[in-house]
Amino acid sequence: MIDLSLFQQYGPALLRGLGMTIFCWLVGTVFAMALGFVLALVQRSVTAWPVQWLLRGYVEFIRGTPFLVQLFVLYYGGPMLGLRLDALPAGLLGLTIYGSPYFAEIFRAGLNAVPVGQIEAARAMGFPPGAIMRRVMIPVMLVSALPALVNFSIILTKETVILSMITVPEIMFETQTMMAETFAFAEATLVLALFFWVFVEAISRIGRRLERRATHYLLDRS
Amino acid sequence: MFSFETIIDNLPVLIASARYTLLISGLGCLLGLIFGAVVCMGAVSRSRAARRAAAIYVSFFRGVPLLIQLLLAFYLLPLVGVNVPALVAAILTVGLCAAAYISEILRGALNAIPRGQAEAAIAVGLPPRDIWTRILLPQALKISMPSLVNELILLVKASSLVTVVGIVEITRMSQSIASATYRPLEIYLAAAFLYLAINLVIAGVGRTLERRFAP
Known part of the structure; x- marks a missing residue:
């Protein structure tokens, strides 16, 4: 039933698709995390109500609508606003936007869990704000936020197949081509x-190791 | 120019197509609850084979993207001689996928029920089926209500993927309106807000239910 000779013909295309899926996932996850982190920081530090409302609306809108529809708005609706993107950049931008509010929530919770005493101690010792963030808040936050970050990164792997719907040539797209032809x-x-x-499986293993x-340090001392 | 007329003209059709979105996500969630309860029973069963089977089930349906599962059901079922309408295949697939997530939710909730209750039920001689249907599952459902509402919202969004098997729900309908009117921005935005409205309603109802069920 399994015809291995197919893979001789379609192997290269499938491998390219695999590479593209991994690329989209990596870039999308990293950008979404970055945007999510910025959103979390803005939400923490800018308390003016228009900004808070705007953020709230952004989070609700992205989390309340399907990723597929967001991609359609971006890819097919974008040109009407002068945003003319190819499939791949549109897909990456879509992943970034889609992932950002989820990551923002994870970072927000993580940053809130950093004991205030540690931040105050760092300030008392004369750490500049950037160093407090880099050397105190982020490392401490990662401890509590890492499982959730890994978990959502895994969810994003599965969202990458939806990019095939706007013709990004990732694994799903290549496989569908193969199915249609053979x-x-x-x-x-x-x-x-x-x-x-x-x-x-690979990502969750890397996650567990991280x-x-x-x-x-917790295990060492208990 | 942004044309509100296009949206207003096509809104009734779009809203009418929402019934498929609701049907697929609603029935999918219901099926997911039923299958999920069964999988959950397997996962906490004393039989090693049952635990194994439940673990494989969960890892498959959570590990493989729903889009792929839908195509599998759509292309592979006819190959093995099962001919069901696309709508049935879609609801079944969404239900099976939801079951994997719901079984995990229920398993978490079971842990929150004091062990003594099941032990007491065994001690007074309740048959295992009654222990599940009268003691454990009703409480697990109550405890996991917030997560279940969340799951339903996820399913409403996931139901947009059934466009690939040709069911005309909100997303598919907006695709065909967009290609007929050449107004993709307006139509897809309208679709997005329709989903948002549905999810906000579900979230609101969920909060009310939670308050009512709260002990």
Whole structure:
């Protein structure tokens, strides 16, 4: 039932698709985290109500609408606003926007969990604000936020397949091309299921290792 | 120019298509609850095989993207001789996928029920089925209400993916309106706000339910 010769023909395209999926996931996750962190910082430090309302509205809108519809607005609706993007940049921008409020919430909770005493101590010792952030708040925040960050990064791996709907040539797109040309559903399924299983497993392993490293000092002393 | 007329003209059709979104996410959630309860029973069962099967089920349905699951159901079911309408296949797939998440939610809730209750039920001789349907599941449902409402909201959003199997729910309908009117920005934004409205209503109802169920 499984026709391996298919992979000789479609192997290169599938591999390119795999690479593209991993690339989209990496870039999308990193940018979404960065934007999420900025959003969390703004929400913490700017208390003016218009900014707070705007942030609230942004978070509600992104979290209340499907990623697919957001992509359609961006990719098909964007040109009407003068935002003419190719599929790949639109997909990456979409992932960034989609992920940012979730990451912002995770960072917000994490930053709130940093004991105030530690920040005050750093300030008393004369740390400049940048150093307080870099050397005290971020390391302490990561301890509590890491599991949630890894968890949402894994959710994002699964969202990358939706980019195929706006013709980003990632694994799903390449597999669908293969299916359409050869009707090899079993083989295509095999590739997709195997890939995602390995991909997700790999990320959760890396996540567990990172967690162990971030909480290492806790284990040592207990 | 942004054309509100396009939105207003097409809003009734768009809202009418929302019934498929609601049908798929609602029935999907219901199926998910039923299958999820079964998977959860397997996950906490004393039988090793049942625990194994539940773990594999959860890891598959949570590890593989829903879009791929939908295509699987749509293309593979006919290959093995099962011919069901696309709508049935979509609801089933969404339900099976939701079951994996809901079983984990319920498992978490079970941990919050004092152990003594199940032990007392065994001690007074309740048959296992009654322990589940009368003692454990009702309480687990109550405890996990916030997570279940959250899951339903996720399902409403996930139901946009059934466009790939050709069901004309909000997203698919907005696609065809957009290509007919050449007004993608307005139509997709309208679709987005429709989803937002549905989810805000669900969240509001959820909060009311939570308050009512709160001990």
